Amino acid sequence: MSHGTDPPEERELLGLLLKERNLPYSEYGVDKSVLASWQSRKLISLLEASKKNWAVSVRRGGRLRGVAIAEYLPWDSKIFGLDIASLRYVGGEEKTKVLEVFRDESAKRGLHKVFARVRSEEVETGQSLESIGFRLMDAIVTATIDVENEKLKAPRNPRVKVRPYRKGNSNDEGAVLAIAKEAWSKARVATNHFHADPELPEAKSNQLYVEWARNSVNGRDDFCFLAEADGRVAGFVTGSNLVHLEKEIGLRIGALSLAAVAPWARGRGAFMSLAAEALRRISQRGARHAEIGTHITNYAVQTASSRLGLRSCSSSFTFHWSTERPNS
Numbered sequence: 319m320s321h322g323t324d325p326p327e328e329r330e331l332l333g334l335l336l337k338e339r340n341l342p343y344s345e346y347g348v349d350k351s352v353l354a355s356w357q358s359r360k361l362i363s364l365l366e367a368s369k370k371n372w373a374v375s376v377r378r379g380g381r382l383r384g385v386a387i388a389e390y391l392p393w394d395s396k397i398f399g400l401d402i403a404s405l406r407y408v409g410g411e412e413k414t415k416v417l418e419v420f421r422d423e424s425a426k427r428g429l430h431k432v433f434a435r436v437r438s439e440e441v442e443t444g445q446s447l448e449s450i451g452f453r454l455m456d457a458i459v460t461a462t463i464d465v466e467n468e469k470l471k472a473p474r475n476p477r478v479k480v481r482p483y484r485k486g487n488s489n490d491e492g493a494v495l496a497i498a499k500e501a502w503s504k505a506r507v508a509t510n511h512f513h514a515d516p517e518l519p520e521a522k523s524n525q526l527y528v529e530w531a532r533n534s535v536n537g538r539d540d541f542c543f544l545a546e547a548d549g550r551v552a553g554f555v556t557g558s559n560l561v562h563l564e565k566e567i568g569l570r571i572g573a574l575s576l577a578a579v580a581p582w583a584r585g586r587g588a589f590m591s592l593a594a595e596a597l598r599r600i601s602q603r604g605a606r607h608a609e610i611g612t613h614i615t616n617y618a619v620q621t622a623s624s625r626l627g628l629r630s631c632s633s634s635f636t637f638h639w640s641t642e643r644p645n646s
């Protein structure tokens with residue numbers, strides 16, 4: 319058996335992906351060969367896009383037996399002042415071996431931290447990650463609704479008014495950032511992988527969500543709606559129609575990105591009203607499906623999703639590896 323950092327060929331990668339039981343969006347009935355070639359193209363372009371992205375592979379008799387592909391995360395790295403990457407794919411029958419090679423290469427490259435998200439069905443991959451020093455940080459549950467064919471159940475609270483965010487309006491931006499600052503620090507309701515990692519400073523994890531909200535309302539996402547109650551901004555939701563997916567895999571889908579409600583306004587349906595408006599907007603822009611993903615401990619979002627008619631469709635675990643604890 320040999321191993322190295324030579325990138326796999328697209329054809330070889332496709333061979334591994336075709337053997338996967340669970341590929342992203344397989345729950346929508348997209349043909350497996352379409353998903354596998356889409357993923358292999360995406361992973362190869364990622365490797366071609368930057369020298370900071372890399373692959374390790376394990377071969378036996380020249381045949382690819384395992385591969386791991388990582389993407390450097392400039393945004394997360396800047397926020398935490400650490401070099402952080404994300405494991406985008408690990409596959410093949412020699413998973414534990416390839417992950418050992420991957421861990422050693424991550425250390426050699428001076429990475430401080432590597433994130434890995436695996437679908438919950440892939441318990442064995444999670445266990446392989448644990449065996450080489452990755453630690454569980456959070457779990458995400460995603461729910462979906464066919465907004466084209468199913469009627470939206472939208473329980474409304476007449477005391478909560480939802481309106482579009484005004485781009486470039488400093489009051490609206492200030493209100494969103496103030497809510498984000500509180501909602502993901504002392505008024506947090508769920509565990510997320512940044513805050514769950516004791517090695518990531520809490521203040522920086524708090525800041526990450528504020529920066530995420532800022533980017534989201536300044537063009538990273540398609541839409542933002544604000545909820546108003548008692549004449550004040552009480553919450554916000556952002557999201558997008560993932561239009562590139564229609565061209566790439568024939569899936570018309572949109573998703574909520576970020577949402578938060580100020581602590582004083584919680585428990586009166588503000589999130590439910592915001593989510594309902596976001597789903598309507600996703601539908602109006604031509605999507606067939608809309609998704610809401612949340613942390614497994616975010617019971618309010620899961621309750622609201624199910625009351626709006628969404629059904630759970632996929633879930634994943636997030637792990638972190640760190641140079642501080644390479645093998646523990």
Ligand SMILES: CC(C)(COP(=O)(O)OP(=O)(O)OC[C@H]1O[C@@H](n2cnc3c(N)ncnc32)[C@H](O)[C@@H]1OP(=O)(O)O)[C@@H](O)C(=O)NCCC(=O)NCCS
Pocket residue numbers: 501502505506507508575576577578579580583584585586587588589590591612613616617618619621622625
């Ligand atoms: C999660 C959050 C957005 C919910 O906002 P909210 O306006 O209080 O939610 P709603 O009032 O619309 O409640 C939604 C549903 O969840 C229920 N709910 C609220 N807290 C709950 C809990 N701890 N367990 C179970 N259900 C809960 C509500 O009762 C409601 O269901 P109901 O209408 O059947 O009673 C808010 O708590 C928040 O901003 N949290 C911090 C940031 C965050 O986690 N954002 C979401 C992830 S991106």
